[in-house]
Amino acid sequence: MEYELRTPLNKDEILKLNVGDAVYVTGEIFTARDEAHARALEWMEEGKELPFSFDRGVVYHCGPLVKRNGEWRVVSAGPTTSARMNPFTPKILEKVECMAIIGKGGMSDEVVNAMKGKAVYLAFTGGAGALAAQSIKRVKGVVWEDLGMPEAVWLLEVERFGPCIVAIDAHGNSLYRR
């Protein structure tokens, strides 16, 4: 099946997705890698409000290549290896109503379990950075720029970002578990 997802997400839409479905994402997504996840968790534990929202949001495991010509422009932005975010993701999932992750390579069994009932993992073709950049319409902003270009959090406006394959669904199924 093919689905269109819009941000902010709602839980019903997440729950109807099954592994193998193709999904296109439209709206606002944000990038986060190791350093951003670590800082986000620190802030959450201290009760500080984040400048972006995991809750009902779409987090993109990506360190984009961007260029500034007056405005920021995304040159190439495929997914990074999601497994590096395994240690942080269950704690983030505890704090959200629903969420989607776009990445590549899959995540641990612990994450698959933590995703049950609330989150999906969408696989975008790794390395397809030039292709991905074509559905990123605008850089809406950047936060935590002190982490450097790859590790900063980039807020991106996307239109029909995909096709992404539902590789882990909210029912405990994973295409990586074979």
Place this chain on the structure above:
Amino acid sequence: MEYNDVVEAVVSALRKAHTELPDDVVKAIRKAYDSEDNEIARRNLEAILKNIDAAKKLGAPMCQDTGIPVFFVSVGRELCLDFDLKGAIVEGVRKATAEIPLRPNAVHPITRENSGDNTGMDAPQINVDLVEGDEIRMVVMPKGAGSENVSALKMMLPTEVNKIKEFVVETVKKAGGKPCPPVFVGVGIGGTFDGAAKLAKKALLKNVLEMNEFELELLEAVNELRIGPMGLGGKNTALAVLVEIGHCHTASLPVAVNIQCWANRRAEVVLR
């Protein structure tokens, strides 16, 4: 040949490497697409082929992970270089980072501070070899982290030659979908601890369509894993296994497996 010729050659080699995959690599990916009957595998390979076209058309790096540039420089011994060759390569990387552009990936290993221009301590990596002749042959291979992170080295026992295959297969299996399969597998057998790793990386520079019997045997074993494109299942886990060997100590058997993503980027320039 002057300093600036080298700087410009580095910029043009990096631009080529990031925007155009070598013909043999593209052929191997097309062949995989034609051979695959799993729908998800086909979708991923199709996206890869579309991406290769888009990068070439737009002159944009095909992958946002523009890697750490690794240089293999063969210097003809008849040359008399009256300038800082290493400095010129470093400056070329700095210029390429701003112009192409490339993502600044080089960070201090402990503080994680990004240098902002892909240079730093021992970065870029420059391997120099002395050869006959009066030219400089420079090959650049931008190496991404997704595949580098799942590479492995093992100091095997001299009596374990028959277990090399098992180690290669085990390394690819552990990597799963993480290194952006279908991958290219560089295997270095022999040399020393560091030498085996260097051989494995150099193996990735070989033509991926020309495998010997041993390499084909390893490829077949790896593809039995059925990890498939992006780890989502399929026939094509690896597109090639390439081996380089070197003499080693009688008491050792170093074996290194350097995994490379489907984007087996490399470009060569010759300076006279």
